[in-house]
Amino acid sequence: MKSKSTAKAASKRITSHPSTASTNGNSPKPKKMLIGGRWVSAASGKTFPTYNPATGEIICQIPEGDRPDIDAAVRSARNAFENGPWRRMSPSDRGKTLWRLADLLEKHTEEFARLESLDNGKPLAVARGADLPLAVDLFRYMAGWCTKMLGNTIPISVPYAPGERFHAYTVREPIGVVGQIIPWNFPLLMAAWKLGPALATSCTVVLKPAEQTPLTALRLGELIQEAGIPDGVVNIITGFGETAGAALAAHPDVDKIAFTGSTEVGKIIVRAAAIDLKKVSLELGGKSPNIILADADIDSAIAGAANAIFFNHGQCCCAGSRLYIQNKHFDKVVDGIASAARKIKVGPGDRPDTEMGPLVSEEQLHRVLGYMRAGDKEGAKTVVGGGRLGDSGYFVKPTVLTNTKPGMKVMDEEIFGPVVCAIPFNQVEDILPIESDNVYGLAAAVWTRDISKAHRIASELRAGTVWVNCYNIFDSALPFGGYKQSGWGREMGAEVLDLYTQTKAVCVRL
Ligand code: NAP
């Protein structure tokens, strides 16, 4: 039986143009992966293509790393962790190195934005204006933590040793070799979210980017070397999830797995990691409620609701895909968001006026179209959009659905595309039971001018992030992650450092 990833690649091969794209200005020669400071092909010599989702054309070939490559990368990361200079470097020097990486990335913003847009399909302006500055800022924020990994001194009493004196303290130590598996929706930013805290805490890493979008992670590997991060500290293995990813998740010499992606694969990772009880952190899917109360600034709520679902083509784990609107303004908000959807300029990411690009892959296109059909079949009304746009590239129409209710696939499942369910409600109390049944708990938002109501609703929603009168606000200092089946642990902020360190208690008899 074909693995899911092999099947995915094969299905792309059947329907995509076989030619190598001539539009990208990128070298068509096969890329290499990073192991122990060297750029290498897969041990098997196999490669797979990465595609431009705006055209379906091949950009270039990528090494198809598998178990032997993962083994070599883990050996290199282990050696760098145990014997290399990274852990022994002064915290200040480590911080300076991370800051240097941020500077290099910032200097190459335009190049990275173009590469990201080419590989993932997102508008160049979005890559330039959001993905890049957030990634740069994350490395700078984490650079600051290098000198602040504090322990405690703890006055202890030891009740069974009266009269004895002790000096006790804690030290935060790096967890060791970390396997990091990331998705395709924000390829560079997800690499930064993962690498930043690992490097700040002196861990060493094997990173596996998503098969659909490996290019910016590989280019980042070159900047990592240029910044002076020692060989073997960051290893990058490209390949498929079910082979390379699974080998990493199950590897006996990996101390921790950090994963971002679907809840389904998150569960597979947990099972693999359970064999030797690796530490695991997970940033998974969502079906996030966006609640507009009747007393909200309605124009700003409409713009916010459109951004909540259409940003990054809805390919966001925190997309505001359940739009609850208090009865009084239901028609006005639905008209407003439908009109916003009609105005969105959908096109190739590299066109200056493009506001929404193609979905990332042919597989994702079919997934999203499948949800649109399921909505139709289950009685949803398509107010605007529905279906594919054009017949080349992976474009879909921004879509607003009404007449949706729990139990329908479009209401219950993560679509990961620009499709929103608009649901009227009478009072907030009607929504809360529906949301308490939501298996996800990544993000939520509430729009109101009543500050008390905002805080009350924020306290009642079981979600890792609650936005009030805004949506999609991210900051390196603000922890992000899920309640319920949206994940374990937090990305960013001080919280993420807990996931990459362990505490040693030292007790000295005086
Ligand atoms: P996915 O399968 O969860 O992929 C995420 C990462 O996990 C990729 O690097 C993938 O590798 C890897 N992977 C897949 N199977 C694996 C396995 N058995 N063991 C170890 N690693 C494995 O996500 P997807 O297929 O790209 O997208 C499917 C759905 O996931 C989306 O429609 C969306 O609902 C959700 N998703 C969520 C996020 C998020 O940010 N929370 C991001 C992306 C997708 P390959 O890609 O190389 O196969």
Ligand code: MG
């Ligand atoms: Mg691609």
